[in-house]
Amino acid sequence: MTTHPETSPPAATDEVVELCRDLLRIDTTNTGDDATSAGERRAAEYVAEKLAEVGVESQIHEAVPGRASLVARIPGTNPDRSALLVHGHLDVVPADAAEWTVHPFSGEQRDGYLWGRGAVDMKDFDAMMLAVVRDWQRTGARPERDIVLAFTADEEAGSDRGAHFLVERHPDLFADCTEAIGEVGGFSYTINNDLRLYLIETAEKGVDWLRLTARGRPGHGSFIHDDNAVTALCEAVARVGRHRFPVVMTPTVEAFLEHAAEVLGIELDPDDPELAIAKLGPIATIIGATIRNTANPTRLAAGYKDNVIPSRASATIDCRSLPGQSELLAEQIRELIGPDIEMEYVQRQPGIETTFDGELVDAMAAALRAEDAGARPVPYMLSGGTDAKAWNRLGIRCFGFTPLRLPPDLNFSALFHGIDERVPVDGLQFGVRVLDRFLRGC
CATH class of the missing domain: 3.30.70.360 (Alpha-Beta Plaits)
Structure with missing residues (x-):
């Protein structure tokens, strides 16, 4: 296993803000209609460019023209280990600019937050994935197991043009994946100054x-x-x-x-x-x-x-x-x-549910506690749905783990599909550090 530094290099924690800002400025509104949905191809090409800059090859797959998903693989050091799927969707729900404090596709940074449609659902995690992998490529770090990255289209309308399309048409890309992480989990719920529950999604309706x-x-x-x-x-x-x-x-x-x-x-x-x-x-x-x-x-x-x-x-x-x-x-x-x-x-x-145990869960807990001594990981069920339903069809065990340390007074759940969606900058940087530790240690 690659030796892990005490914290992620500054390059990753600084770059994640820039990457997230760039993604927020790409309008990837999913209306549920192929004719009026936009931007997924452009976002996938942006991800491909950022990966190519550091020597990572990727493939873009379109269900129909414009509805694009991207898949890439980061080789691990142990070929006997199964691969881990790390996935995030590129599309967002519509936003009415007249209702927002800032333009929903501005990627504006103010008051300690990065604002925009998709800031927590889920371009924050897309940016974390990119920041960690780009840092690994620059420094020569490698995970123990292969990491398969998937940036998908159409999650906000049921994933037919995204994850389900990949499962049905390109299952070979995920043949050796046994576990996966994606949205919505790993975020904090403050009990007091010394204790925060971190909700790990092990089930969804x-x-x-x-x-x-x-x-x-x-x-x-x-x-x-x-x-x-x-x-x-x-x-x-x-x-x-x-x-x-x-x-x-x-x-x-x-x-x-x-x-x-x-x-x-x-x-x-x-x-x-x-x-x-x-x-x-x-x-x-x-x-x-x-x-x-x-x-x-x-x-x-x-x-x-x-x-x-x-x-x-x-x-x-x-x-x-x-x-x-x-x-x-x-x-x-x-x-x-x-x-x-x-x-x-x-x-x-159908809804899915797994147990809150195993080496992957232990690695999540260890990564959280390394960055927050007051962290207490707990399982929870998401009331909505994610791409995990598609990956589950391949027998992949799925978790929601998009780590964020949140301000105690932030109404996090109201930001999903809500007005003035935003992510705390320090929470985003916390997430990069946790994700880096987790992916190296899982």
Whole structure:
């Protein structure tokens, strides 16, 4: 194993800010439509250029023109070890500049933060990956195991044009990968000045996006009309949107809540965990969504003229199922909407869960503690989804580990897909140091 210095060389911690800024300035908005999504090819070419500058070859693969992902491999010193996949996506969700304090694609640095769409989701980690590898190439450092780097397209719309495309069309690139790290994990939750929990993602909920459709008899808007598709749809959507599914405590969530209850000195009732979750502060938003299946209406579509009753109305429901509960959730939704509403999947990817143990977890913990003596790594479940669902199809054991030490008062979860997304500069530099230690020691 390569001898590790006490801290990463200044070049990596300084360069990560520049790399992240450059990536933020590339508009990689993913609208979910190939015709209007932009910038992924440009971002992949930027990554390829930065790797080529230090002698790393890479391959760009397009699912369709412009929807580009990049893969590269850093050889390790031990050919008997399996490879580790380190992945980050290049696309971002849309941003309305009128709502932001700074332009969302400015990459502006102010008040100790780097601002821009993608700052935490997840161009910060893309920049960390690049900074560490570029520093290794300049200094001659090598990891023990091969590191496969993947910078993907389309994660924000289900990964069909990105990670799933790579899994289906280029699985050979990942044939010897047994473990992976990516978003969203390794970030701090401050208990006090001497103790911070670092949440490592070992599970994430499934994606079960549904389209509900109601059909009725069209007619003039001035008539009395008992067979109105809009009315039927709205009643069904309201039933789904107001429903609270029963609490189910998975091993990951139970483990996190036990850790949190211990350090916070609060009681945890497994039958009513919401009492404890309510005391977690801003992080309660994420944790509270992982104790049950959820279903949130997000879009409605009906009609073509104000005085015409349409024959069809549809809605999109963003459903998230706990690992192993996708079928149960479908049954629950069907019961809520009734027999007359059609239901089809827009996107369906099952939840995943692994255990919080093994040499990889030990290496994460060691790297965190080396940079923060008050670090206490704990497992948690992400309420959203990531590219891990694609890699899991290849039998790869996936973790969310994007290390960041955050200010105690920062509402981190609100930054994801939110207004004024930003990452603390010192947290970004902390992440490079931790990632460097981890990748050398895993």
